[in-house]
Amino acid sequence: xxxxxxxxxxxxxxxxxxxxxxxxxxxxxxxxxxLAILADGMGGYNAGxxxxxxxxxxxxxxxxxxxxxxxxxxxxxxxxKSAAHRILRLEIEKANLAIFQTAQSQPQCAGMGTTLVxxxxxDNRMTSAHVGDSRLYRLRGAEFGPLTRDHxxxxxxxxxxxxxxxxxxxxxxxxxxxxxxxxxxxxxxxxNDFEVQVGDVYLLCSDGLNDMVDDADIGAVLSTVSGNLPxxxxxxxxxxxxxxGRDNVSVILIRINRSFAAERxxxxxxxxxxxx
Amino acid sequence: MAKLxxxxxxxxxxxxxxxxxTVTIGRKPHNDLQIDNLAVSGEHARLSMIxxxxxxxxxxxxxxxxxxxxxxxxxxxxxxxLVELGKYKLKFMAEGAAKAAAGAPQEDFEKTMxxxxxxxxxxxxxxxxxxxxxxxxxxxxxxxxxxxxxxxxPAAAPAAEARAAAIKVLSGANxxxxxxxxxxxxxxxxxxxxxxxxTKRPTGYFITHVEGPSRPLVNGRQIGVQxxxxxxxxxxxxxxxxxxxxxx
Numbered sequence: 001x002x003x004x005x006x007x008x009x010x011x012x013x014x015x016x017x018x019x020x021x022x023x024x025x026x027x028x029x030x031x032x033x034x035l036a037i038l039a040d041g042m043g044g045y046n047a048g049x050x051x052x053x054x055x056x057x058x059x060x061x062x063x064x065x066x067x068x069x070x071x072x073x074x075x076x077x078x079x080x081k082s083a084a085h086r087i088l089r090l091e092i093e094k095a096n097l098a099i100f101q102t103a104q105s106q107p108q109c110a111g112m113g114t115t116l117v118x119x120x121x122x123d124n125r126m127t128s129a130h131v132g133d134s135r136l137y138r139l140r141g142a143e144f145g146p147l148t149r150d151h152x153x154x155x156x157x158x159x160x161x162x163x164x165x166x167x168x169x170x171x172x173x174x175x176x177x178x179x180x181x182x183x184x185x186x187x188x189x190x191x192n193d194f195e196v197q198v199g200d201v202y203l204l205c206s207d208g209l210n211d212m213v214d215d216a217d218i219g220a221v222l223s224t225v226s227g228n229l230p231x232x233x234x235x236x237x238x239x240x241x242x243x244x245g246r247d248n249v250s251v252i253l254i255r256i257n258r259s260f261a262a263e264r265x266x267x268x269x270x271x272x273x274x275x276x
Numbered sequence: 277m278a279k280l281x282x283x284x285x286x287x288x289x290x291x292x293x294x295x296x297x298t299v300t301i302g303r304k305p306h307n308d309l310q311i312d313n314l315a316v317s318g319e320h321a322r323l324s325m326i327x328x329x330x331x332x333x334x335x336x337x338x339x340x341x342x343x344x345x346x347x348x349x350x351x352x353x354x355x356x357x358l359v360e361l362g363k364y365k366l367k368f369m370a371e372g373a374a375k376a377a378a379g380a381p382q383e384d385f386e387k388t389m390x391x392x393x394x395x396x397x398x399x400x401x402x403x404x405x406x407x408x409x410x411x412x413x414x415x416x417x418x419x420x421x422x423x424x425x426x427x428x429x430p431a432a433a434p435a436a437e438a439r440a441a442a443i444k445v446l447s448g449a450n451x452x453x454x455x456x457x458x459x460x461x462x463x464x465x466x467x468x469x470x471x472x473x474x475t476k477r478p479t480g481y482f483i484t485h486v487e488g489p490s491r492p493l494v495n496g497r498q499i500g501v502q503x504x505x506x507x508x509x510x511x512x513x514x515x516x517x518x519x520x521x522x523x524x
Contacts, residue, residue, distance in 0.1 A: 040388065042389065042390070132388075153326075153327055153391060162326075163352065167352040170354060172327065172371075173326065173327035173328055176388075176389060177388060177389070178390070217460050217461070220459065221461055224486070225461075225486055227467075227486060231484065231486060235484075238477070242478055
């Protein structure tokens with residue numbers, strides 16, 4: 001497996017915030033594999049961090065093992081989509097079942113669950129998978145905005161025109177998600193594909209960031225400080241905490257420094273040449 | 277629990293708890309909250325509870341409904357909003373306001389919980405799940421409730437604003453120019469050469485080195501790797517340019 005660390009830089013931080021006594025967020029990132037995962041756990045006592053810990057650990061292990069076997073860019077015969085899709089979906093389903101079963105068998109873990117957002121980079125592309133209200137943002141040039149849509153009551157209300165964006169900001173229902181990992185034996189993660197450009201900066205974050213800091217301010221940090229990812233991550237967490245830090249806050253920042261096209265096999269190249 | 281306080285000419289008439297998912301207000305007796313006055317329409321307005329939010333809707337009443345002096349058709353109510361129907365006033369008290377006053381621990385507020393997709397049924401009867409002490413009116417949370425239901429806390433506790441400050445360029449081509457530090461984050465310097473940021477925080481203004489081989493000087497001394505707080509009249513030297521930080 002070729003490492004992507006020459007092309008992709010990643011950095012992440014997680015913080016309990018100013019109010020919560022413990023941190024139920026979990027993050028995993030590995031530039032070598034082009035993989036970043038962030039989970040925001042929920043439920044009873046310390047079970048939230050159990051759920052987010054299981055989700056990030058299992059997903060990271062599963063995806064890394066799977067892309068050793070089948071490179072993520074290889075198209076699948078049946079779906080025509082990249083292998084990344086199948087791998088992410090399958091590994092998220094496995095993590096979901098593991099959390100669900102743990103919650104069923106361990107009384108102290110009953111009802112635990114977690115949100116999840118992950119990004120897998122390969123072949124100048126990225127496949128995102130998310131469940132719940134943890135987000136993926138992108139800064140491209142001067143343009144900054146979310147690539148994911150929350151699975152939340154507020155987003156549904158927005159989609160149905162029942163609430164204005166301004167009312168959504170003032171709503172007390174910010175904490176209601178409509179999908180979570182580990183709650184049901186079945187789960188439908190949302191997967192999306194994006195092409196990736198050199199210079200892009202990606203941000204995975206828990207709602208502790210985007211509930212406390214305006215998108216415009218998050219974008220300003222990324223565009224100003226993206227040359228220094230650790231500083232940008234610290235800055236984002238500090239802003240969330242300065243604004244009250246009412247929730248755990250986690251960020252993973254990813255900057256694309258070089259192109260990272262996948263190496264095709266001789267046969268694939270020959271086929272491409274014949275077909276072209 | 278959210279409630280309304282009905283008053284007329286400054287006299288409190290009654291307190292009305294919002295215990296149902298939908299509460300109607302009007303002159304006719306079948307309304308949940310009846311106001312027997314000719315300026316109030318038969319079916320005048322409706323309140324809908326969605327999660328912890330309360331929406332007010334005017335039912336095409338003859339004389340209209342106002343919130344804080346503004347006519348409204350449908351609006352999310354905020355704690356302390358004053359709803360007016362004719363001469364009658366209804367003060368809206370959000371659910372969390374009472375709890376917060378009672379000193380409920382912050383920790384319990386706003387923890388994430390799951391609701392089942394499609395579970396939002398504004399007309400469904402309230403069925404408070406066993407796990408959640410307290411009302412969870414309009415959604416069916418069932419066994420997926422993780423934590424206490426959300427209590428309304430004031431949205432994003434407004435951070436104390438730092439005093440207004442600015443920097444004035446002392447040397448170079450832009451000498452004499454001033455820049456107000458209005459943004460939370462202002463970058464200084466030349467990308468690729470030397471860049472620093474000044475961040476505005478509730479406690480003051482901080483300078484942090486971002487890129488370049490050398491870090492900026494403050495009063496002739498090189499700053500560390502960490503952010504450093506600026507004091508009034510500090511002189512910053514960055515990419516060969518001197519500038520002064522000052523509070524306005």
